Amino acid sequence: MKKISLLGATGSIGIQTLEVIESHPEEFKLVAMSFGRNYKSGSDIIKKFKPEFVAVKDKETYEHLKREFSSQDVKLGYGEEALIEAAIYDGVECLVNAVVGSVGLIPTLKAIENNITIALANKETLVTAGHLVTEHAKKYNVNILPVDSEHSAIFQCLQGESVKSIDRLIITASGGSFRDRKREDLVNVTVDQALNHPNWSMGAKITIDSATMMNKGLEVIEAHWLFNLHYDKIDVLLHKESIIHSLVEFHDRSIIAQLGTPDMRVPIQYALTYPERLPLKEAKRLELWEIGKLHFEKADFTRFRCLQYAFDSGKIGGTMPTVLNAANEVAVEAFLSGKITFLQIEEFIERSLDKHESIANPSLEQIQEVDQLTRNFVQTLI
Numbered sequence: 001m002k003k004i005s006l007l008g009a010t011g012s013i014g015i016q017t018l019e020v021i022e023s024h025p026e027e028f029k030l031v032a033m034s035f036g037r038n039y040k041s042g043s044d045i046i047k048k049f050k051p052e053f054v055a056v057k058d059k060e061t062y063e064h065l066k067r068e069f070s071s072q073d074v075k076l077g078y079g080e081e082a083l084i085e086a087a088i089y090d091g092v093e094c095l096v097n098a099v100v101g102s103v104g105l106i107p108t109l110k111a112i113e114n115n116i117t118i119a120l121a122n123k124e125t126l127v128t129a130g131h132l133v134t135e136h137a138k139k140y141n142v143n144i145l146p147v148d149s150e151h152s153a154i155f156q157c158l159q160g161e162s163v164k165s166i167d168r169l170i171i172t173a174s175g176g177s178f179r180d181r182k183r184e185d186l187v188n189v190t191v192d193q194a195l196n197h198p199n200w201s202m203g204a205k206i207t208i209d210s211a212t213m214m215n216k217g218l219e220v221i222e223a224h225w226l227f228n229l230h231y232d233k234i235d236v237l238l239h240k241e242s243i244i245h246s247l248v249e250f251h252d253r254s255i256i257a258q259l260g261t262p263d264m265r266v267p268i269q270y271a272l273t274y275p276e277r278l279p280l281k282e283a284k285r286l287e288l289w290e291i292g293k294l295h296f297e298k299a300d301f302t303r304f305r306c307l308q309y310a311f312d313s314g315k316i317g318g319t320m321p322t323v324l325n326a327a328n329e330v331a332v333e334a335f336l337s338g339k340i341t342f343l344q345i346e347e348f349i350e351r352s353l354d355k356h357e358s359i360a361n362p363s364l365e366q367i368q369e370v371d372q373l374t375r376n377f378v379q380t381l382i
């Protein structure tokens with residue numbers, strides 16, 4: 001019975017992780033979890049899965065929960081300290097990090113220090129401080145198992161292979177909600193249009209990231225850290241069906257790909273069962289004859305500027321990806337609340353990157369400072 005802590009239980013990845021846990025009750029036990037402000041969903045999860053500890057984002061939600069559950073039912077906490085407590089709760093063997101944003105960084109570092117395996121959905125953690133997370137994982141000999149579908153695909157393609165034989169990674173991209181529009185047709189797009197992803201049902205922030213293709217940019221940086229490869233060995237390929245989740249090309253020109261219907265329960269479950277596999281009856285079998293044709297296109301870096309910014313920031317390294325991530329988080333939030341236009345997301349990220357001088361090999365404190373300064377700067381632009 002693997003004891004699991006799940007950060008972000010009420011989100012898209014969180015709910016699908018709970019489905020995997022529920023379908024294998026003899027294999028997994030939810031012992032700790034966190035959620036933000038979605039009280040109804042959070043309370044239902046507590047009743048159904050009976051975790052021992054629950055962390056919530058704010059005091060109000062905590063007080064509300066205290067009125068509904070006794071201290072014998074469940075231990076409760078709130079704020080950043082409680083998020084860490086949930087991550088390293090007594091007996092936890094695997095932390096599924098499915099919160100959104102760089103708030104996931106410290107709980108990940110603390111879990112690594114406690115020798116807890118990380119199943120990582122929260123890509124912002126690796127973008128903002130990839131060197132700290134990977135150095136920490138090496139130091140404590142802890143596995144970081146990818147949950148992101150493309151990285152899980154690459155990880156699956158690499159089983160039994162040597163990283164030294166890789167020629168390049170090919171990360172596939174759906175192109176997001178506006179993939180068939182020209183840049184000039186993006187001026188007046190609405191939040192609802194941007195939230196309409198063609199293939200995946202996901203949280204709001206990542207769906208907007210898909211539409212700007214910043215999601216793919218974040219994934220390029222995530223792949224750089226997870227697989228320890230230079231950016232020149234990472235390519236992005238537009239593939240509108242999201243059937244091939246990514247590919248690895250080896251030195252002998254052989255390419256291995258991982259395919260499947262778009263269903264996040266597959267990579268989530270693989271991270272939980274690795275190196276074994278369990279059946280996943282609920283996932284739809286892929287019948288290629290039903291699909292008929294798969295499409296591929298070269299990624300256009302002038303149309304999707306965020307992709308260019310991500311490659312550039314990743315190559316510069318240091319605190320540049322921290323700025324990229326923080327500016328993006330604030331700009332996407334502002335777009336979602338109707339304060340800025342879709343194209344201003346790109347504009348504000350570009351302005352943040354332009355004014356930043358990267359600090360090489362930054363400490364955690366320097367990353368936190370740059371993150372905060374960037375957030376403040378973007379707020380002044382909104």
Ligand SMILES: NC(=O)C1=CN([C@@H]2O[C@H](COP(=O)(O)OP(=O)(O)OC[C@H]3O[C@@H](n4cnc5c(N)ncnc54)[C@H](OP(=O)(O)O)[C@@H]3O)[C@@H](O)[C@H]2O)C=CC1
Pocket residue numbers: 007008009010011012013014034035036037038039042056057083097098099100101103121122123124147148149200201202203204205206264
């Ligand atoms: N959804 C997907 O298919 C995929 C997602 N990812 C990555 O996984 C992560 C999660 O994505 P997704 O599930 O879509 O996001 P959602 O927005 O659906 O869920 C986010 C979760 O985090 C909680 N949360 C948000 N802010 C905080 C905070 N400050 N403190 C504590 N909890 C918080 C939310 O709580 P509440 O809702 O209660 O406020 C919710 O449970 C992201 O990094 C995303 O990029 C990667 C690949 C695929």
Ligand SMILES: CC(=O)[C@@H](O)[C@H](O)COP(=O)(O)O
Pocket residue numbers: 148149150172173174175176200206209210211215216264
């Ligand atoms: C499911 C998943 O892993 C997402 O990151 C997905 O890849 C988003 O699709 P895009 O290819 O549109 O960014």
Ligand SMILES: [Mn+2]
Pocket residue numbers: 148149150219
């Ligand atoms: Mn992905």
